[in-house]
Amino acid sequence: MTHSFYPGCEVVCIDDKVPLEGGTIVKDAAITEGTVYRLRWVGMATHYVFGDYLGVKLEGVDSKFGEAWGVKDAPFAARRFRPLVKDPLAWVKQIAADPHGYKVTGPEGPIKGEPDDGERVKEKEEEKV
Structure with missing residues (x-):
């Protein structure tokens, strides 16, 4: 067996x-x-x-x-x-389903991110000033 x-x-x-x-x-x-x-x-x-x-x-x-x-x-x-079989391609499927909603963060795959239109960068620059 x-x-x-x-x-x-x-x-x-x-x-x-x-x-x-x-x-x-x-x-x-x-x-x-x-x-x-x-x-x-x-x-x-x-x-x-x-x-x-x-x-x-x-x-x-x-x-x-x-x-x-x-x-x-x-x-x-x-x-x-x-x-339990973990899908090694799950992160690729997530990106294919929603290419603008995910950002790659490292070897563990993507995480759901907030839409980034550059506003957060501007906010950080204003905080430094």
């Missing part, structure tokens, strides 16, 4: 649903779909009901899953998360 999870990796939750007996589905109280988390542990986990699975533990989150079976802080199934 190939995966790209490792401790310290940022992931986004893609499944916060928990199936219950009888077909009922409820939201997991410990995680929220669309939220970004950082992994603190990755490894194979075994559960006597669910079998073997790739598990992840999240920084700052106690799963509470498994306490009924005597397993404290059991790992979440890794299939419920995807690695």
Whole structure:
């Protein structure tokens, strides 16, 4: 099995649903779909009901899953998360969408700036006088 999870990796939750007996589905109280988390542990986990699975533990989150079976802080199934992919071209897309609203500030990319028609330069020159 190939995966790209490792401790310290940022992931986004893609499944916060928990199936219950009888077909009922409820939201997991410990995680929220669309939220970004950082992994603190990755490894194979075994559960006597669910079998073997790739598990992840999240920084700052106690799963509470498994306490009924005597397993404290059991790992979440890794299939419920995807690695967070940061778009390296996001700043280029922002400039293309609004070329006059952004100014490049350094290696981190552009920031939204106020329109600069030279007024701020004049104000600074007047302050020096």
